[in-house]
Amino acid sequence: MSQAPTSKNDTALRGFVGYRLKRAMNVISSDLAVTLKPFGLRMITFSALAMIVETRGIRLSQLSELLSVERPNLVAIVDELQKRGLIERKRDETDRRAYGLFPTPTGLELFSQALAAVQHHEQVLFSGFSDDDIAQLTQLLARIENIS
């Protein structure tokens, strides 16, 4: 019976941008999770909070569209932010089906701290990258996003 090979590699998969993208994503997201942990936030709750801070009164369905997260999956996320007192649901009196989502003062305070931490996180992570590198990467990723 053969012993396990000593030369093992992932050459075949390396030929795929998707594979490389996923591996790069893993590095960033696991690192980001550590950064957000002290704030009791995950990537998705941070993102949702960021949107609500940026667009006060945004609806869950709009949040869903912007974040590309299915509406049902956002309910628990919004619940979580609300239970922690970071945001409020305010019923829209002109369309009583809908709720506007607003940050609380606590939410604004926490977000500004988390934002600074995440910015610092990326700054450290990409300290070896020039502004031009970042600009190129950003542009390439934007092109991928807009493919379909």
Next chain:
Amino acid sequence: MSQAPTSKNDTALRGFVGYRLKRAMNVISSDLAVTLKPFGLRMITFSALAMIVETRGIRLSQLSELLSVERPNLVAIVDELQKRGLIERKRDETDRRAYGLFPTPTGLELFSQALAAVQHHEQVLFSGFSDDDIAQLTQLLARIENIS
């Protein structure tokens, strides 16, 4: 009560490479899932099969390390490939704790077809990208992967 705002955006999050990376990844992975579906493969089962084809006799623990997937999570994936008759576990007689993973003829045949489909998929997806674009992107992603 305020109506939901008409100007809604994700400007704050757009400043983060991680956010853009995740969105680009979503585009590619959901598209890739469609490509792999006819073969009864997912991204992870395709990747595992690719590794086993490339490095015949590879162990589950080596697969785990190469794919950055925890060992326990690979057991079900290897089980799935084996149940479909695409790979075999062969006990390593020199180290009876271990099993070498080998593709079957069926597995080799399916993989070659799936590989061609995935290659074609990326070719179409990146048809608007020059070779230089791909090379740049690949290099930038490799640098991210090697950050830590």
Next chain:
DNA sequence: TATTGTTATACTCTATAACTATA
């Protein structure tokens, strides 16, 4: 003692169908 494969478990993420209340 350490390693290989494994079981069990739990938490997160993602996707779909269907309900309610409102429009």
Next chain:
DNA sequence: TATAGTTATAGAGTATAACAATA
């Protein structure tokens, strides 16, 4: 009829602890 929010549910992905067999 259609939309906003919601419930229920199920499938994937991911992480950790601990076990049996073997080194």
